Amino acid sequence: MGEAHRGGTGDGFDTSRLQGMRMLRRLADIPNKAQREAVERGLELGLEAAPSVNDRTISTFARGGQPAFAGINTFLRAPYCEDIHKVSKYEVAIIGAPFDMGTTYRAGARFGPQAVRRISALYDGYSLDMGCDLVEELDVCDVGDVFVIPSNIEKSFDQVDRAVSHVLENGVFPVIIGGDHSLGYPDVRAMAKYVDGNVGIIHLDRHIDIQERDMDERMHTTPWFHATNIPNAPPRNLVQMGIGGWYGSRPGLKVARERGTTAITIHDVEEIGVEKAVEIALEVAWKDAKAVYLSFDIDSIDAGFVPGTGSPEPGGLLPREALKALRMIAREGICGMEVVEIAPPYDVSDMTAQLGCRAIMDVLGTLVTEGRLGHRLPAAEQTPPQADEPAG
Numbered sequence: 001m002g003e004a005h006r007g008g009t010g011d012g013f014d015t016s017r018l019q020g021m022r023m024l025r026r027l028a029d030i031p032n033k034a035q036r037e038a039v040e041r042g043l044e045l046g047l048e049a050a051p052s053v054n055d056r057t058i059s060t061f062a063r064g065g066q067p068a069f070a071g072i073n074t075f076l077r078a079p080y081c082e083d084i085h086k087v088s089k090y091e092v093a094i095i096g097a098p099f100d101m102g103t104t105y106r107a108g109a110r111f112g113p114q115a116v117r118r119i120s121a122l123y124d125g126y127s128l129d130m131g132c133d134l135v136e137e138l139d140v141c142d143v144g145d146v147f148v149i150p151s152n153i154e155k156s157f158d159q160v161d162r163a164v165s166h167v168l169e170n171g172v173f174p175v176i177i178g179g180d181h182s183l184g185y186p187d188v189r190a191m192a193k194y195v196d197g198n199v200g201i202i203h204l205d206r207h208i209d210i211q212e213r214d215m216d217e218r219m220h221t222t223p224w225f226h227a228t229n230i231p232n233a234p235p236r237n238l239v240q241m242g243i244g245g246w247y248g249s250r251p252g253l254k255v256a257r258e259r260g261t262t263a264i265t266i267h268d269v270e271e272i273g274v275e276k277a278v279e280i281a282l283e284v285a286w287k288d289a290k291a292v293y294l295s296f297d298i299d300s301i302d303a304g305f306v307p308g309t310g311s312p313e314p315g316g317l318l319p320r321e322a323l324k325a326l327r328m329i330a331r332e333g334i335c336g337m338e339v340v341e342i343a344p345p346y347d348v349s350d351m352t353a354q355l356g357c358r359a360i361m362d363v364l365g366t367l368v369t370e371g372r373l374g375h376r377l378p379a380a381e382q383t384p385p386q387a388d389e390p391a392g
């Protein structure tokens with residue numbers, strides 16, 4: 001028994017090797033400065049609480065992270081960068097792109113950014129799985145939404161391109177929350193301008209989305225046709241993972257074959273496993289490329305987990321597979337990401353919005369733990385592991 005308490009079990013397993021135990025030790029190395037400042041700010045702006053409230057960090061008007069069901073939401077309660085000229089102060093910009101006129105079946109993804117922001121308030125930014133705190137170790141802002149032109153796809157593309165370009169111009173990592181998948185084209189169009197060389201694309205989706213036009217327009221079934229026409233976004237660096245099902249593949253497959261893109265179906269994922277599938281995707285996307293862009297369509301996940309989407313397709317990735325794939329892709333570094341096709345009017349219990357939110361958080365968390373983004377303290381400056389709690 002005594003042995004177990006010191007980090008071993010009867011069969012000799014060293015419990016200090018458990019991820020949970022490692023992350024508990026790691027917690028001591030993460031500051032809580034941002035959290036303390038948020039409390040001070042809440043008290044200053046929101047009045048001290050009624051005398052009967054014993055916890056004096058609570059204010060009268062909710063002005064911080066709690067309660068999660070109260071308040072005016074930005075993504076993860078990050079500062080709202082209302083003056084877009086000041087975006088360079090931050091490391092990551094969350095950009096809402098509430099555009100769904102590119103949908104070919106049911107619309108509603110225009111409410112995606114709002115739904116993801118709302119459910120994101122549930123989270124405080126710390127992940128035990130990753131031993132990472134997005135509030136403390138990354139400067140995220142929410143720049144609000146792009147002014148899309150609902151009746152005009154091409155003008156909306158121009159607005160989205162301009163918005164994403166502005167963020168990149170200021171050296172800030174963009175996360176675009178759609179909106180439907182037609183956004184993939186203006187997003188890559190913006191991205192490609194800032195990559196000195198080729199940009200690869202890893203696209204998680206049930207749909208291949210690479211036909212030239214659909215119903216005479218550049219709809220959400222067409223982004224990769226137009227994106228891979230961009231000279232430094234060649235089709236040989238486009239990988240599409242999770243593709244399959246019974247909807248809309250045929251016109252796109254012809255183009256994919258002609259252009260030589262790489263499609264990895266759900267069958268492939270089943271056969272070779274998600275890790276191997278992602279290894280292949282990384283190899284193809286990064287071949288002679290300078291950067292990789294990540295496009296995550298929420299409908300790449302089995303429709304049973306994501307009812308709130310425009311063109312649901314049963315039999316897709318399981319959430320744990322999708323999140324693992326996203327983390328593996330992020331580990332190698334990405335130049336930006338989009339999460340598209342979350343359509344809250346069809347959602348149940350916010351489960352689709354929640355998975356979209358989790359995708360963003362897992363990617364950002366991975367970028368921080370891999371030292372690709374954020375301001376994690378170098379190991380030498382970290383407090384010794386025996387400290388229980390940061391001095392508060």
Ligand SMILES: [Mn+2]
Nearest residue numbers: 205207297299
């Ligand atoms: Mn799709």
